[in-house]
Amino acid sequence: xxxxxxxxxxxxxxxxxxxxxxxxxxGMDIYCRWIWGxxxxxxxxxxxxxxxxxxxxEEDGVLLAAVAVTRGQGEDYHSVEWSIDLPDxxxxxxxxxxxxxxxxxxxxxxxAMRQVLDLARREGRKAVRLDALYSNTPAQHMYEKMGFRKxxxxxxxxxxxxxxxxxxxxxxx
Numbered sequence: 001x002x003x004x005x006x007x008x009x010x011x012x013x014x015x016x017x018x019x020x021x022x023x024x025x026x027g028m029d030i031y032c033r034w035i036w037g038x039x040x041x042x043x044x045x046x047x048x049x050x051x052x053x054x055x056x057x058e059e060d061g062v063l064l065a066a067v068a069v070t071r072g073q074g075e076d077y078h079s080v081e082w083s084i085d086l087p088d089x090x091x092x093x094x095x096x097x098x099x100x101x102x103x104x105x106x107x108x109x110x111x112a113m114r115q116v117l118d119l120a121r122r123e124g125r126k127a128v129r130l131d132a133l134y135s136n137t138p139a140q141h142m143y144e145k146m147g148f149r150k151x152x153x154x155x156x157x158x159x160x161x162x163x164x165x166x167x168x169x170x171x172x173x
Contacts, residue, residue: 001064003115006054008046014054015042017063017100024101031136038160040096048095055119057112064103065112068095069119073129080152080168086127092120094130097139109142120173127172131156134165143169 006014022028022036034040048054048068057065072088094116099108120128131154132139144150148169157163 035160067097090126131166
């Protein structure tokens with residue numbers, strides 16, 4: 001499998017992939033609660049591509065998973081009691097991880113996250129952090145099995161569902 005940074009030319013393919021994932025993933029309305037166009041959106045994916053934060057996991061040219069990995073955490077992560085106090089630029093943050101619905105249960109989410117951890121190590125980050133919607137128990141189980149530790153809960157506004165709770169996770173490198 002190849003893990004690679006996305007380029008602007010990848011936007012149509014990635015937008016179609018995320019739309020497909022949003023529409024065909026079993027339990028999307030229960031667990032992740034994404035609504036294509038609100039969260040995620042083509043504009044969001046384009047912004048991640050433009051900043052060099054969008055990655056794909058592919059095999060023989062077939063898109064299996066996608067994830068955004070930002071270099072540095074935002075202000076909304078500052079109030080969390082992390083296990084180690086780090087400057088923003090010492091942290092990688094995971095966003096919009098998704099897997100092809102026809103390939104779920106094949107450990108592709110874990111494979112993508114292992115690549116994210118390797119990328120963060122190569123870039124000299126000291127931790128990988130993320131937030132997971134409280135109802136997204138499949139993702140939470142995966143993160144916890146990989147060694148991520150729950151560090152807090154925050155109630156944030158997101159356009160697809162309004163105010164809701166998110167669990168904050170951390171993996172120290």
